Amino acid sequence: MSEHEYLQRFGGQARELIVRISWCWTKKSGPFQKVGELYCARARFDQAIDVADNAIIGKGLDNWIEWLTPKKLVGHPYGHDFKKGHLYRVLVREATDDVDRRRTYLLERVFEKDVVEPRLDPLVQFADGFLDPVLERYLLVEDGASGWANVFGYRRAGVRTLGYACAADDEPVAEIGRLAWMEKESGARLKTNFDKLGVYRAHVREGRQDRRQLMLVELVGKVADARFAHIAEEYLEPVVLHNRFGTFTLDRTYDWYAGEIDYLGEPCEAYLQVEDGTTDAAFQLSRLCELCGDLAAVDRRVRAYAADEMLEDACEWCEDDLDRAAFMKAISPVSVSVSEDGSVEFAFDDADIFAGHTILVDMEPDGKLVEAYIAG
Numbered sequence: 001m002s003e004h005e006y007l008q009r010f011g012g013q014a015r016e017l018i019v020r021i022s023w024c025w026t027k028k029s030g031p032f033q034k035v036g037e038l039y040c041a042r043a044r045f046d047q048a049i050d051v052a053d054n055a056i057i058g059k060g061l062d063n064w065i066e067w068l069t070p071k072k073l074v075g076h077p078y079g080h081d082f083k084k085g086h087l088y089r090v091l092v093r094e095a096t097d098d099v100d101r102r103r104t105y106l107l108e109r110v111f112e113k114d115v116v117e118p119r120l121d122p123l124v125q126f127a128d129g130f131l132d133p134v135l136e137r138y139l140l141v142e143d144g145a146s147g148w149a150n151v152f153g154y155r156r157a158g159v160r161t162l163g164y165a166c167a168a169d170d171e172p173v174a175e176i177g178r179l180a181w182m183e184k185e186s187g188a189r190l191k192t193n194f195d196k197l198g199v200y201r202a203h204v205r206e207g208r209q210d211r212r213q214l215m216l217v218e219l220v221g222k223v224a225d226a227r228f229a230h231i232a233e234e235y236l237e238p239v240v241l242h243n244r245f246g247t248f249t250l251d252r253t254y255d256w257y258a259g260e261i262d263y264l265g266e267p268c269e270a271y272l273q274v275e276d277g278t279t280d281a282a283f284q285l286s287r288l289c290e291l292c293g294d295l296a297a298v299d300r301r302v303r304a305y306a307a308d309e310m311l312e313d314a315c316e317w318c319e320d321d322l323d324r325a326a327f328m329k330a331i332s333p334v335s336v337s338v339s340e341d342g343s344v345e346f347a348f349d350d351a352d353i354f355a356g357h358t359i360l361v362d363m364e365p366d367g368k369l370v371e372a373y374i375a376g
Helices: 003-006 122-127 227-237 282-293 295-318 324-330
Strands: 015-023 038-048 055-057 060-071 085-096 102-113 135-141 149-151 154-165 171-183 199-206 213-223 240-243 244-249 256-263 266-273 332-338 346-351 359-363 371-376
Touching: 003 060, 015 102, 102 122, 122 154, 122 171, 135 171, 135 213, 135 227, 240 282, 244 266, 256 282, 256 332, 266 282, 282 295, 282 332, 295 324, 295 346, 295 359, 295 371
Parallel strands: 060 102, 171 213, 266 332
Antiparallel strands: 015 038, 015 085, 038 055, 038 060, 085 102, 135 154, 135 199, 149 154, 154 171, 199 213, 240 244, 244 256, 256 266, 332 346, 346 359, 359 371
16 A cells, blocks of 8 residues: 555544553564555554543544654654553544444644543543442452453452441341452552452442442451351352253352253263353253254254354464365364353364364354354
8 A cells, every 4th residue: 555545544624632542562562564665653542532522432442543654763663652541632534444343543643642631530430430429338248359450550350249238237138249449550469358258348339320339439347247147158058950961050150050961972061151140040051951952953053154154264274175074073062151141152172273272153042153263
């Protein structure tokens, strides 16, 4: 593509945006692609404010800023030293050939660096999802946080709650909820920690959309509270489903029943996914029984679909002249997972066709096969 052809992609009126950079070039990134004799340098933002109407744009989209530049010997090699998590006020033009969820903007000018804009502050955005006032709660916590998400200098984490009481003398309510918080990045571990099935006194704010979603304002501390004992005991009681195809045990950590079925003479893991904190899987179990009742026909159809969708890529991966029949025969079942809505995910061992990547095939609730791809 020539420089002229590249610039023709960007039309319309220039827009002034305040962008929050989510990715920028580092020395490990390598050189950018060339357009004519220039480099097409890039940065990415996850959200922006359109200065003209103060609207927040870009959420959930793949937003790129690009500019053409000669590679320099001193300073930033590609002209603009953007920094991840920082805000910039820029002038851009949007590409006219944007597709699906991708947006590309041509950078014309950087007006201001390190802009202060509270509406794009991650902590402010997080807190905006919760109501005032601050309330006191006694919470039975399922377990500690298993991890966190890094959000521009913060860590966003959460734990599931199994029950709550509003005051020290209230009868607790057994209800699944979630307690979430953000803290500044510091050290290798979270600053806020919880013990499995511990009861904690906390100051919280309720979610705007769902009062069971709580924001942690202050953790007062862990308390010895016998009121929650019956809720904890019920949680620890094993929940098991039996039928002629197998035995399935509830794993509350992952919100699914796990078991094993006979998949045409081979052992195969089976999962019945349930809604957060619930135990009802009658529909999912009936869907699995429906599949197992005619498994030979289902298996042939799923393998054939995977072969039709993936054979061309398979031949490139394994550098072999693999045919449809050989592909179908080579792969072997790993698991069958049934979702709450009746959709199904089939997982197959790839027999090293895709260098050890698991093959996944998705089936909609009506039985239609919609996608075949490799995991990871």
